[in-house]
Structure formats: structure tokens, C-alpha cells
Amino acid sequence: MYLTNFSFKTCFNALLIFDSVVVLFQGLCYLSSSCSIEMLVRLDFRSLFFTQTPVHFLRFFCSLQLQPTPPELPQFEPSNDADLISQLLLHHHNPFHAMESSLQLNGISFTPFLVHQTLIRLKNSSKVALSFFHYSQTQPNSSTSTSTSTAFNLLIDISCKVRQFDVAWQLIIQMDQKSVKTDFTTFYVLIRRLISAGFTRQAIRTFSEMHVFLDQYGEDEVWKLYFSYLLDTLCKYGYVKVATEVFNKEKWRLELNCKVYTILIYGWCKVKNIEMARRFLGEMLDKGIDPNVVSYNVLLNGICRRASLHPDGRFDKVIRAAEKVFEEMTERGVEPDVTSYSILLHVYSRAHKPELSLEKLRIMRRKGICPNIVTYTSVIKCLCTCGRIEDAELLLEQMVTNGVTPTSRTYNCFFKEFKGRKDVDGALRLYGKMKECSLCSPSVSTFNILLGMLLKLGRIGLARDIWDDMKDSGAGPDLDSYTLLIHGFCEKQKWKTACEFFMEMIEKGFLPQKVTFETLYRGLIQSNMLRTWRRLKKRLDEESITFGSEFENYHLKPYRR
């Protein structure tokens, strides 16, 4: 019998819902002997990972001699040494002295893995990261391969992030001198950061000069191979004018294909210039290059994305324009796919048209196009925001039956609606269900929506429970979680607690928003908690964190006297 991926998934999802993990493992073991490993790998094992039996899961994978690489992989191999070193470096007055004395005791050797892991933890402190890297290379018990290109690439990224592009170049020259392989990745890191900082000319110059360092390819080959990445990055950051300019100038030496034109169409769509996007679609056709489904989807998304849908007249106009693209596609022999329909369904969702949304879902099914997670999430979101939670739940069930595993984003639609209804019980019931059935685990946003709701309604105790859950899950907290929580405590005038979390977020390397600081500052001063305030200020000074000079001058004056 021919078993499809689809039948596996449906079966697994069903078993997971009934918590029949043991049966599932027996099934997997049986299958592994009767079908190809590739087929097993294609299944979504993420669900298994969050059951209580990860050890069995690992053992199963070992028996297949595979590397288990599901997303959000919990850390089974703790990088204690990297944690230790980064902690020492970030929080000690004389970090390298401290490190030396404690490391010699522990006999830690600087393997490439350790250096890399430590650099990741030091990514927000470029100076420390650089010093550490140089230090690690001088250590007697470090292997010579410490200076791998991955470590260099990471350092280049860390330096560029704080706009130290000269440091990045020094590192590249060092790589060259030490015969560490520089490949396109190295330059791509630099180019991306240059573009994101707005230095497009420098990025282009870097691109046209990098062939000197890439000895395996000639200049022309480099342009042909990598130009689309430069073009894409320029477009992604909104510099489509620059992208078009360099494209027109260098056209003669490029291989013009569908991909390059699609990138440009994307760029013009991003800056909402549909006319220019269409012009490039025309140029493509003139040159005899056939647009494919991606090209049309990009254009379609440009027409639909962020288009104003209020009032209904505008909505109709957008839908007509979208339908026109659909027609054009069919005329040119390109069949609309799941993505095309998902883009359209997202418009219905934004315009709050549940009936049209469901109708379109039926139409696409009839055409034999299988909805995916994005499609379902759009429709579910539409139903939720229109208050039809029960219908949304039905669709969710249907989706699982069809072998599509929900993500936290799917669940977040429900949570958002519960938040709007101030329905704490409903939200907590769903949260419990989500934890139990382990189809997917809550994301930071899930926690943030819940936190936002609970704090707004003054349910501080519950909010703290959720906070603890979030920490245990390892999904958070992030900047927003801290901001929400601190603002919540400020609202309740619990200045001391708010201050503790403010300190904690700084320790973790998050830069608080100016508002958070201002709120806390005012609260502490008004309730005469000067000691707490000074302790906080001292900590901020140590980290050289400021919140804008005008603000400092205006508010801090009284306390300098």
C-alpha cells in the first residue's frame, strides 16, 4: 500500500491528541523498518519533542542514525563553559584576570565550539567579544583551528551591528593574513549590515571589490553568482532606486533571469510603486523571460499588502485588481497556487469578511489546492476577529484532521479575541489545552498577549504564574514582555517590583524603552524612593545606558545637586 506523508501526519496528530505517545513510538519503529528514512524525516517531529518522553525520542533517532533537528530544539548539551565565560566577561571589573584565574582551575580548553558559543553570548558587547576572541587565540591550550571563518563572520557581524565597519575590514584582512577562508558569506554579512545602516554606496563598492579575496572565482563569475543577493538585500531594505540603478548599469555582465526580475518587482512593491513593478514585469516579457508563479505572487502581494480597505469601495477596488492578476496568470499559463490564495484570503481577513473568506477557501479546495498553515491561519484570524470563535475552533479541528499542524500564531488569534472580550477563563482554558496536547508550544507572543490581558485586568497573581511558565518554557521573556510587566507594576504603583524587573532586563542585555524609564523614574521620585533610584542610576551608568540628553538635562537636574 502506498502511504503518503499526509496519512502519516493525520495519524500522528490523532495519536498525540489522545496522548498515546507509546503507541506512536511503536508505530514509528515499525515504520522505520518498512519505509524510507526520508519519508520519516519529512514528518513534523516537533510535536513529539514537547511530550514528556524526549529521551525515547532521541533514542529512536539514534537508532535511525539521524541528527534530530526540529526547530526550537531544547538544549540537551548545556554550554556551561560558554555561560560561565560570558558571565565573567560581562559582569566582572577585571574580566580577563578573573577569567584566567578561574579557567585555569577548571582546565577549560578553547575549542572552536566553545569560542563560537561564547561569542554568541557576547553579541551585544562588541568590545568584549573582540577582546575575548583575541585572548582565546593566544591561549596555549587552544587548538589552532580556533580561528575558523564562522567565528570571524560572527565577529564581523557583531562589529557591524554597532557600525564599526573599519573593525570589520580589519578582521577580513586578518582572515586573509591567517589564511582563514573568506567566502561570500563573510562579505554578505558586511554588505547586509552596510545596507541596513543606509550605506548603500559602500555596500556596492564592497561587492564589486570582494572578488580580490575570493580566489576560487574570477570577477565576472562573482557578479553572475552573487549579484542577486546584493540586489535582494537592497530591495528588502527599501533601496529599490539604488538597486534599479546598479541593475541597469551592470546588466551587460549579468545573467538576466526570472529571479532577478522578481527581486526588483518585490522592491518596487515594497515601496508601494506598483506602476514601476508592472514596468519591470513588462521588461521581463519583452526580453522573452517568462514570469513564474513567484513573480505574480510578489506583484499580487504588492497590490494587496497594506492597501487601504475602508470603506467597502476601496476593498472592492483591491479585490478587482487582485482578480485581474489572477486572470493574467491563467492567461500566461501560470496556475495560482496556495500562496496566491493565501494573499487574497489575508485581504478578506483584514477587511473582516468571514463569509467571503470561507467561500474562497471552498473554491480553492475545489480547484485541488491544498490549504496550508498560512491559509488556515488567515481564515481563523478572520473568524476570531469577527467574534466567531466557535466557527474558528471548528476550522482548527478540520485543519488538524487534514494533517496541518497549528502553530502558536494560529492559537494567538484566539488569545487576541479572548483578550478583546476580557475573557480570562476562556483564554486560560485554551492555554491549558495548548500545553496539554503539545501540537505546538506557546511562543513569546502568546505569553505577551496573555500577560497584557492579565495585567490590564489587574490579575497580577495570574500574570506572575504566566511569567514563570514563560521562563520555564525558555521562549522568553523578550523586550516586550519586560516592558509589559514593568508597565503593569507601575500602573499598580508597585515601584520596587517594577524596579527589580527593570534591573533584571538590563542584566540580560535588553535596552529598555524611554517610556519605561520615564514612568519608573517619575514613580520612584514621587514616592520618595531616592535610594532605589540611585541604585538604578548607578547600574545604568555602569552599562553606559542613557535615554536621550534633553531628557537627562531636564529631569535629572534636581538630583545632581
Place this chain on the structure above:
DNA sequence: AAATTTACCT
């Protein structure tokens, strides 16, 4: 690393 869901808050 040519495309689609982007939540929370100020």
C-alpha cells in the same frame, strides 16, 4: 538567502 500569517505595547 525570489513569494504568503507579524501578534504584544507606547
